[in-house]
Amino acid sequence: MIGGAVARAVTIFRRMELIIEALHGDASLPARATSGSAGYDLAAYLTERRVRVWTAGAASERAAEERGGAYVIVLAPGEKALIPLGFKARLPDGVEAQIRPRSGTSVKTDLVIANAPGTIDPDYAEEWCVPVKNGGTTPLVVKHGERIAQAVLARFEAPRVVPGAVSRSTERAGGFGSTG
Secondary structure, rough: OOHHHHHHHHEEEEEEEOOEEEEEOOOOOOOOOOOOOOOEEEEOOOOEEEEEEEEOEEEEEOOEEEEEEEEEEEEEEOOEEEEOOHHHHHHHHOOEEEEOOOOHHHHHOEEEEEEOOOEEEOOOOOOEEEEEEOOOOOEEEOOOEEEEEEEEEEEEOOOOOOOOOOOOOOOOOOOOOOOO
């Protein structure tokens, strides 16, 4: 019986591959900082790129500018941008990538992940991007190669939705916030 369990575990492990396709030779691929890290760090890819930026709800494109030998995008207070990462990925079936802030970045800068946690579905086949916002009161510079977010992989269930009556299964009643 133990041999069968090991064989099943090996089969499951083999299916858990994150396939990455670099779109540029110098793109930083998702990487864990340590063997115990839950998240894969994600770095901005801005070399000679145009970035979608939202100012007061209106979208436009802005070219990353070269400063001191590196490409950057500068966001005014309140501006949002969709920062490209320079790669595509194929996630294992039944696994999502949850895009979250990096703790160091959130403490040291005003960079906010606009929809944290965001989800990248396993059937998404385009370049990964991270929606960010300047949450501060001064201009924010996002640099090419800067680690701006992290991806944590999580299994998910997608049960079939069935219409029907929902009856109370516990003593809980009173709606949203009913337990205080």
